[in-house]
Amino acid sequence: MVSSTHVGRYREIAEVLARHGLGFLSGITGLERWFPFHHGVLGHEPRGMPYTNPEHLRLAFEQLGPMFIKLGQLLSTRSDLLPPEYLQELARLQDGAPPVPVETVRRLVQQELGDVPEELFAGFDGEPLASASIGQAHAAILKDGTRVVVKVRRPGVVARIQEDLEILQNLAAQAARRWEAADDDDLTGLAEEFARTLRAELDYLQEGRNAERFAGNFAGDPDIHIPRVFWRTTTSRVLTLERISGVKIDDLEGLDRAGIDRRPLAGRAVAAIA
Structure with a gap:
């Protein structure tokens, strides 16, 4: 059963796939019900968009947002599922996004840590080092002079990714029923594993614990350095790590x-x- 809260998103996904001539995916996953056939859902090349099929898939994932970008990055490593030309194109997916305004970042840090960045840190650069689909990274300096990177999770990203993960698992289940190859490759199992991994990535507390576990595992190896986690300025939405260059x-x-x-x-x- 399809949740009524997801109807608009199902339609949006179907429209983007059709726009990029990927309507065959709608047929495999049952998305065709959300988009009329006269709009090109059968997968014809959209006029005025002279891209290859792998390029269309990459562009569609980029337009659909964070969860699909992460999915494309994962698929780019699966030579057992996709031909080389698709792997190469999906490997170009960048996890970039427009920057979150610094005032929004300041407000989120205050909500999570109890004060504005200028009071918590000796220095905090409002210009982000990087702006990705899930979080944004800012250079900062602790009161003791330690250089750190402060990662701040984007407002609203969890709700969107959670919705898309539910949709992805539903689509994988439909594909397994309609397409023998999907069942053979255990797409439902792959979708479930991907969902668990991405949900963990949304929780910066878990990311911090993972970093400390890796640091412990490689404590005796001089060739590997894992950035230190600063827990006093870390929550599920804000993560402060030692800054290293390389x-x-x-x-x-x-x-x-x-x-x-x-x-x-x-x-x-x-x-x-x-």
Whole structure:
């Protein structure tokens, strides 16, 4: 049964898929009931949008918001589910979003921590370091001079993601009934596991506990450093972490400029995963 509170979102998802010529997904998941066939739900290439099918899928996920962006990022790692051209395109999904106004950030920090950032920290940069679909990161300095990053969860993001996760699980169940391949690949199980993982990501307290557990696991390894969590300024919606600098492992030019030998770096990364 479809919750009446989700009707508008079902229609929005169906419309975005149809706009990008992905109406076949509506047929597989039962979304076709929410969108008339004369609007192109059968999956024809939308006029004036000369993209490849993988590009259309990426663009649709971007337009549908945080949960779908996270889903696309996950799918980009699943060569057992999608062909290479889709994996490459979905890997381009960026978890970016327009910045939350600094006044909104100040108000949220005050609600969570009891005071405005300027009183809690020796310094707090209102210009975000990064603005993602779930949270926004700001550079700050603790009263003892420690450089930190303060992550603030976006207002309203939990309700939207929770709604989309419910919808995703419903669509996966429909797909398993209508499409043999979906049942074979256990899409319902994948959707449930994805939902558990993403719900955990919404809780910064759990993220902090995970960071401390990783730090404990690698306490004796000089090659791995996990940022310290500062619990006095951490809640489920605000997370304060030690600020560290570095180079992304896929930034080959940056690694070369820093004089980092990639071969031993790859070896250390493999050893850490193993």
